[in-house]
Amino acid sequence: MAKRGDFLSLADFSAQQLWGWLKLARDLKAEWRAGGNKPVLQGKTLGLLFQKPSLRTRVSFEMGMRHLGGDALYLSPNEIGLGGRESVADVARVLSRYVDGIMARVFSHAHVVELARYSTVPVINGLSDFTHPCQGLTDLFTVWEKVGRLEGVKLAYVGDGNNVATSLLFGGTKLGVHVSVGTPAGYEPSAAVLAQAQAFAAENGGRVSVTNDPLQAVADADVIYTDVWASMGQEAEKAARAAIFPPFQLNARLIAAAKPTVIAMHCLPAHRGEEITDEVADGPHSALFDQAENRMHAQKAILADLL
Ligand code: CP
């Protein structure tokens, strides 16, 4: 169970809380651009616990803590041996004595839940096999910046119904977004995730639709989003997936089927030429690198609030 201060899944928060962070992210970004943030986290340290590689998550959390006057401590996959060298509960208990918050990137979502259960400091999910809430919050921030609103926006997610799709479904439906999912048959988000997102949509004015037709998924979309076809931990399925997913590639054909003002999104890292073409990633619709920058601003909002 998540305790107060934990940030494990966007499903755990109200629309009001999510909007609070989006507005704080906007303000912190403006403040940073105007010369620098106030040192509101002076004297605080965030532990960064990684079971998988990372560029954005590591650097955006490290820099975010620095911007806010705090410190971050990187702990590599080889050092901790979460659940191997030492139990997850003991890692949580020990780290809680040293740091003021723990950001963890794990394989199994159960591990980040267990860390939260046994730590006495806030735990932030920096990606699990189930969901990627820091990315989801960032992406909603980026859509809000670029489109000017979230309510009624059609965000088409094409590709694998994975952890990133789950965070967009949870966060989007809480804020009135129409999340349109297009995946190959058998690669949809789980029935449980879809049911939960439908319930959030019914409560908050969002919408969920699911199809196996990529063109139908992106028709009239304000945003088209994609991610890798095989996530970290699914390397053995890479070849099989590469044979199935090409119709879902984010390319000029999909862009042409959406609104003329459509923005193209990808959490990165991208496998260019697979799930996204260079033409789209580097083209006029691309929001990819603004998204990457915004990780830092959205996470600073979470850190300033929760630590
Ligand atoms: N988008 C994202 O989480 O990137 P990294 O895996 O590089 O952290």
Ligand code: NVA
């Ligand atoms: N779905 C991808 C996201 C990487 C940021 C993965 O889990 O590998």
